């Protein structure tokens with residue numbers, strides 16, 4: 001696996017200077033201290049490529065061995081072509097299939113599930129799964145409900161068949177489109193194409209009803225973990241590490257309290273990166289991975305939630 005975050009750090013104190021907020025409020029209400037932000041014309045594909053290169057190097061896999069490049073993102077470089085095709089071009093890969101998937105902050109959970117299907121069916125041997133988002137490109141910095149939580153980053157896995165009983169054991173995926181208006185970028189698609197009016201009204205910025213999304217996240221977090229564990233025939237006690245979507249420390253604390261999981265088993269790095277959407281789960285996992293803490297046989301649970309509304313969980317036995 002591999003990850004990439006931009007070099008530029010935006011601290012809570014920096015935000016205090018551009019929007020009506022405070023370091024104390026952001027820390028207390030979200031747990032975030034700083035986040036990484038892209039600069040200039042850096043796009044999502046640039047983050048994705050650097051994470052992908054790190055993952056390929058880590059696995060000792062050459063790009064020509066990759067059968068499918070699957071990018072999960074809700075901040076693609078452009079509407080089309082897919083960011084996956086732009087990544088393919090930058091990686092000098094030819095012939096591999098390439099497409100994007102969009103499940104917002106649940107993207108990595110959906111992507112892991114879809115990528116593994118191609119391997120399980122025998123259609124592909126090697127899948128490059130990348131979760132990359134550059135949310136700060138779509139933030140209205142004067143909107144304190146969104147500007148304080150999002151950051152940019154990317155994470156990637158090179159996926160191949162594992163020994164029986166290892167790898168992805170189960171997935172639980174869910175969605176409720178009736179919550180579509182709670183978190184969105186309204187303009188730029190076929191409903192509200194970019195126009196003078198869309199820019200004037202700020203419809204190309206991220207809009208979020210934070211408190212409603214918060215309530216939804218708190219409700220589905222323990223349920224998603226439990227359902228994925230049930231499908232794998234495991235219990236909460238079997239979890240070695242829980243890797244949750246890094247949206248808000250209060251959501252994570254509520255979820256683990258209701259599940260009865262000890263905080264030592266929960267990977268948290270939102271203080272340094274904020275909410276990087278689909279990249280947050282691989283970025284958090286990488287913190288464990290790079291310290292050599294993961295052992296073959298460890299049971300990991302990923303849990304995510306976000307726009308759509310979408311949510312889900314993966315249970316993985318580390319290989």
Ligand code: UT7
Nearest residue numbers: 021022025105144145148210211213214217247248305306
């Ligand atoms: O990743 C995908 C899914 N996204 C999420 O999971 C995000 C879920 N939502 C959240 O994390 C939280 O709703 C936020 C962090 C976005 C907001 O926190 P909150 O505790 O829900 O705040 P709120 O919107 O209920 O506002 C509470 C108070 C209000 O003041 P009054 O009316 O009580 O005087 C807000 O005006 O906090 C105020 N407030 C702020 N104050 C300083 C809201 N945002 C800020 C801010 N700085 N950035």
